[in-house]
Amino acid sequence: MPPDISLFTLSLLCLAALAAGWVDAVVGGGGLLLLPALLVGLPQVPTAFILGTNKSAAIVGTSAAAVTYLRKAPIDVGIALRIGVAAMAGSLGGAFFAAGINSEVLRPLIMAVLLxxxxxxxxxxxxGTAVAASGPVSRQRVLAAVLIAGLGIGFYDGLIGPGTGAFLVVALVAVLHMDLVTSSATAKVVNVCTNIGALTMFALQGTVLWQLGGLLALFNLVGGTVGARMALKRGAGFVRGVLVLVVIVLLCKLAYDQWFAA
Structure with missing residues (x-):
């Protein structure tokens, strides 16, 4: 735990973790809330420790959401795990290179993808509103999902993180023709794998504030559980609305960092 953190700052970080868990469970992108909150609340802490601590909290809420979805949503666990293993490998690689990232180069590329x-x-x-046709998914589509949603987005999650869940949801709908609820559910399983990979690398590098991460994880857990239940109850239209909102906010945040932040 950072020795000079105030109770007020700690309370705000806990609220950010709660909200991030909810957003992440519904459609992904919880890092959009928690990561900036950590950067603002702990300006004296090196970026690598912020990234590692964010992962230590996020993995708990994402795991809780994944369990909730697995109980009630029609997930193809085999496909989800194949994509997840690739995503874990990708996130390990991304986290390894995170210390040398040049955000000035990556930010415009991410904005273009979000647009x-x-x-x-x-x-x-x-x-994402139509129900996919029944029957087995072709090997070509599964391979494409493994490469795009697995290795590609997994690498991004380890490297930067915010928006990963939203990218996963869109990729799974586009490639595997899932509805948005099933895509969100599958994305949570994959996201657990990316978090495991990235957190493993951050832990090996010793860049995790475990006490702070553990506290934030409790609030992220509550948010993730509530968010998953709401998504299952309200359906694809609700998930679509949250997805659009998250993408717009993420675009605004990136644009501000690019052109207005000091």
């Missing part, structure tokens, strides 16, 4: 995602979702009203 494409937003346009795709907005101009296709039926995106």
């Amino acid at each position: 494409g995602v937003l346009a795709f979702v907005l101009f296709r009203p039926a995106f």
Whole structure:
């Protein structure tokens, strides 16, 4: 635990962890809330420790959401685990390179991808609302999901993190033709794997504030459980609305960092 952290700052971080767990369970992108909160609340802490502590909290809420979804949502566990193993490998690689990341280069690329995602979702009203056709998924589609949602997005999660869940949801709908609720459920299983990979690397590098991460994890756990139950109850339309909102907020945050932040 940082020795000079105030009770007020700690309380705000706990609220951010609670909200991040809810957002992450519904559609992903909880890091959009918790990671900036940690950066603002703990300006004296090195970035590597912020990233590691964020993962130590996020993995608990994501795991709780995944368990809730597994009990009630129609998830193909075999496909989810295949993508998850690839995502774990990708996140290990991303976390390894996180210390040398140049955000000035990556930020515009991420913004371009988010703009494409937003346009795709907005101009296709039926995106993620139709139930996929029954029957086995082709090997080509599963392989594409392993490469894109697994290795690709897994690497991004270990490298930076915020928005990973939203990217996973969109990728799974686009590649495997899932509905948004099933995609969110599958994304949680994959996201648990990316968090395990990234947290393992951060732990090996000794860049995790475990006491603070453990406290934030409790609030993230509550948020994740509540968010998953709401997504299951309210359906694809609710998830779609939250997805659009998260992508817009993430775009605004990245644009501010790019052009206005000191």
